[in-house]
Amino acid sequence: xxxxxxKLLHRSFEGELSKEEAIQLTKxxxxxxxxRAEQADLVATRNLIASFYVKKDxxxxxxxxxxIEEEEIVAKRQIGRHLSLP
Amino acid sequence: MEQHEQQVRATVLGMLGDxxxxxxxxxxxxxxxxxxxxxxxxxxxxxxxxxxxAINLSLNEIKRRKNKRRWMASVATExxxxxxxxxxxxERYDDKEAIYKMLNxxxxxxxxxxxxxxIDGYSVKETAEILDIPQGTIAxxxxxxxxxxxxxxxxxxxx
Numbered sequence: 001x002x003x004x005x006x007k008l009l010h011r012s013f014e015g016e017l018s019k020e021e022a023i024q025l026t027k028x029x030x031x032x033x034x035x036r037a038e039q040a041d042l043v044a045t046r047n048l049i050a051s052f053y054v055k056k057d058x059x060x061x062x063x064x065x066x067x068i069e070e071e072e073i074v075a076k077r078q079i080g081r082h083l084s085l086p
Numbered sequence: 087m088e089q090h091e092q093q094v095r096a097t098v099l100g101m102l103g104d105x106x107x108x109x110x111x112x113x114x115x116x117x118x119x120x121x122x123x124x125x126x127x128x129x130x131x132x133x134x135x136x137x138x139x140a141i142n143l144s145l146n147e148i149k150r151r152k153n154k155r156r157w158m159a160s161v162a163t164e165x166x167x168x169x170x171x172x173x174x175x176x177e178r179y180d181d182k183e184a185i186y187k188m189l190n191x192x193x194x195x196x197x198x199x200x201x202x203x204x205i206d207g208y209s210v211k212e213t214a215e216i217l218d219i220p221q222g223t224i225a226x227x228x229x230x231x232x233x234x235x236x237x238x239x240x241x242x243x244x245x
Contacts, residue, residue: 010229014210044245045236049204052185054095057109061087064116071117 001034009039013046087116090133093206094140100201101144101194103186111147115140130215137206138216141198148194181244188238196231199224 008025011017017025029036095112102108118139119126126135189197202213203224210228214221239245 007229010232011225014225014228016225041236041240041245042232045232045239046204048181048239048244049185049188049200049235050207051181052096052100052205054092054099056092057095060091060095060113064087064113064120067113067117068120 001032001038002028005032005035006038009035009042013042090136093133094136096205097137097140097201098144099186100189100205101141101197102147103190104183107147111143112140114143118143134208134212134216137202137208141202141216145194145198184242184244188235188242188244191238192231192234196227196234199227200231200235203228 005025005028008017008021008028012022012025029039091112094115095108098108098112098115102111115136119136126132130138189200192200198217199213202208202216203210208216210221210224214224217224236245
């Protein structure tokens with residue numbers, strides 16, 4: 001399998017191919033079963049990674065606000081102590 | 087905050103795997119932003135700005151782990167059940183767990199590109215801006231990382 005085909009294949013996922021390059025890749029895919037297999041594997045890998053998601057955490061925002069408030073209280077106390085020093 | 091919560095958590099989870107520090111670091115992203123809000127000039131989208139903080143904090147955490155040799159057992163290569171036949175044992179892998187393991191087998195510089203481009207869905211240009219490296223480098227890392235991930239996925243019987 002030619003290296004340039006692989007490069008074209010990778011760039012094709014990012015929509016970076018010119019018209020001529022796209023034609024070249026289409027032709028290469030028709031010619032090479034190995035390249036078609038590589039394309040299928042890469043698509044499957046990308047889809048697998050892209051399927052990663054996280055569920056919404058209902059406590060997330062509340063926890064942040066609580067931490068910020070606590071830090072502000074501590075900071076105010078420290079300033080207060082500093083100002084009351086002789 | 088709610089609008090960006092899931093994406094920031096996905097970024098940190100993708101970078102660090104499902105470990106104890108993730109929640110704390112994801113929260114730290116927003117706390118840092120809040121504390122330095124006057125520095126945000128709006129020249130980047132808020133999501134991009136938060137993602138940059140998330141990536142930096144994650145990379146710091148990875149360095150800290152490396153320095154203290156405290157890699158979690160769950161990310162160790164030898165823990166991955168290799169070459170399993172998924173067709174005969176479809177319950178063997180939880181996809182999410184497998185994705186954590188796959189990502190953790192990548193060098194952090196490659197992992198960050200995959201997380202930003204394929205999980206967060208940033209373009210190559212945006213990924214380059216977030217990581218502050220040229221677009222050509224992103225494309226090259228993306229290409230190499232995908233080849234590596236493909237090999238890992240095949241060994242793990244995920245594809």
